[in-house]
Amino acid sequence: MTSQLAILGGTPVRPQGYPDWPDVDEATVQAVADAVRSGRWGGFPYPGPQTAEFARRFAEIEGVKHAIPMANGTITMEVALKALGIGWGDEVIVPALTFAATAYAPLAAGALPVIVDVVPGTLAIDPDAVEAAITPRTKAILPVHLGQVMADMDRLEDIAARHGIAIIEDCAHSHGKQWRGQGAGAIGAFGSFSHQSSKILTAGEGGTLTTNSDELAERATSIIDCGRAKDPAEERYTFGANYRLSDIQAALLVAQVVKLEAQIVERAKAALYFEELMVGMDGVTLLDVDPRMTRRSFYRYIVRVDPEAFGGATNDLVCDALDEEGVGCWVGYPSLTRDDLFQPWLSRLPAAMEHADRLRPEAWHCPVSDRAGSTETVYLDENVFRAGRQGVEDAVTAIRKVRDAAGDLRSLIAAAG
Numbered sequence: 146m147t148s149q150l151a152i153l154g155g156t157p158v159r160p161q162g163y164p165d166w167p168d169v170d171e172a173t174v175q176a177v178a179d180a181v182r183s184g185r186w187g188g189f190p191y192p193g194p195q196t197a198e199f200a201r202r203f204a205e206i207e208g209v210k211h212a213i214p215m216a217n218g219t220i221t222m223e224v225a226l227k228a229l230g231i232g233w234g235d236e237v238i239v240p241a242l243t244f245a246a247t248a249y250a251p252l253a254a255g256a257l258p259v260i261v262d263v264v265p266g267t268l269a270i271d272p273d274a275v276e277a278a279i280t281p282r283t284k285a286i287l288p289v290h291l292g293q294v295m296a297d298m299d300r301l302e303d304i305a306a307r308h309g310i311a312i313i314e315d316c317a318h319s320h321g322k323q324w325r326g327q328g329a330g331a332i333g334a335f336g337s338f339s340h341q342s343s344k345i346l347t348a349g350e351g352g353t354l355t356t357n358s359d360e361l362a363e364r365a366t367s368i369i370d371c372g373r374a375k376d377p378a379e380e381r382y383t384f385g386a387n388y389r390l391s392d393i394q395a396a397l398l399v400a401q402v403v404k405l406e407a408q409i410v411e412r413a414k415a416a417l418y419f420e421e422l423m424v425g426m427d428g429v430t431l432l433d434v435d436p437r438m439t440r441r442s443f444y445r446y447i448v449r450v451d452p453e454a455f456g457g458a459t460n461d462l463v464c465d466a467l468d469e470e471g472v473g474c475w476v477g478y479p480s481l482t483r484d485d486l487f488q489p490w491l492s493r494l495p496a497a498m499e500h501a502d503r504l505r506p507e508a509w510h511c512p513v514s515d516r517a518g519s520t521e522t523v524y525l526d527e528n529v530f531r532a533g534r535q536g537v538e539d540a541v542t543a544i545r546k547v548r549d550a551a552g553d554l555r556s557l558i559a560a561a562g
């Protein structure tokens with residue numbers, strides 16, 4: 146088969162690729178060296194000087210009273226649930242389209258994740274599905290601000306207030322996003338951020354919990370610090386473990402956070418240009434841009450491909466083809482409803498067993514998420530949006546090239562059997 150597609154031996158659109166992530170610079174190297182020389186490596190006593198400095202700066206960026214750095218962006222959600230007193234017998238509503246951590250956290254706290262569908266326009270949690278899933282056991286909603294979008298916080302806040310339940314925002318993709326001028330993670334009872342290596346504010350590993358509540362901040366801090374009271378003079382313990390962030394990791398965050406603002410602006414500007422160039426690109430659907438999202442920021446930029454326009458290729462083959470063209474991307478998360486880990490009828494949790502009827506496989510169906518996750522989503526790497534106008538133009542050229550080679554993709558699929 147002869148083809149222009151790089152995946153079939155043709156010349157890639159962008160052989161030089163895109164800028165590296167994380168963004169290593171001398172200031173970061175120096176900050177870590179200084180932290181090492183200081184001898185203050187660990188997280189105890191909590192917070193270390195670098196951790197406290199990062200917390201102050203991050204709280205300012207998100208416009209929130211407290212930022213509590215910790216080990217990663219999974220236990221942040223577990224700690225948030227525990228600080229809210231959510232555990233055995235309780236239910237927490239999560240979207241089907243997310244990383245497994247969002248559903249793992251309720252399980253780790255002892256609660257049952259109840260998985261609901263997402264809306265097609267933004268692929269964020271469907272407020273109507275949330276409302277329909279509420280039972281007397283429901284204690285929290287855990288919306289995810291996936292990729293470049295935010296969940297509909299107006300609807301979710303209204304639902305949470307009417308039912309007296311908490312919102313914990315999964316902001317792993319959302320450093321710097323704003324909804325009606327409020328920072329992501331500053332709207333719900335807690336916001337949960339990840340600093341894992343691919344995230345847009347990284348220390349390799351790490352996470353930060355944000356909250357405006359003094360009381361919740363104190364509880365969360367105690368839970369991650371082996372149950373110690375925030376004020377060491379107080380001999381009061383809660384049930385906790387060591388989830389502290391090390392001060393060396395915090396030094397990385399302090400060095401990286403000063404660049405966050407400029408990187409967010411650069412990506413947002415490039416995203417606007419991308420959206421302009423993608424107008425009229427049949428076979429590729431962009432997610433809705435909600436005007437209530439007053440500040441855009443993203444970890445990866447999600448588009449949906451229509452396999453029919455791509456010769457029957459689903460997102461996995463489209464991603465392979467784009468990667469070969471030099472445009473880094475990824476299929477993203479499969480729907481949690483397809484993940485064996487989260488099949489409630491397999492659970493031994495009393496809450497799940499009591500509700501086995503309601504959670505039977507045939508009821509466990511999230512059509513939007515199922516289809517999007519297994520066939521449609523393409524998550525473009527953040528660095529595609531940090532390479533100037535040419536970087537964006539090359540990505541659009543590559544997408545068009547792959548789509549226009551639908552016949553080659555069809556043959557490739559046939560040849561693979």
Ligand SMILES: Cc1ncc(COP(=O)(O)O)c(C=O)c1O
Nearest residue numbers: 217218219244246317339340341
């Ligand atoms: C949506 C979402 N939530 C939570 C997490 C968990 O973050 P961490 O890897 O820091 O535990 C991730 C990380 O990939 C994520 O993408």
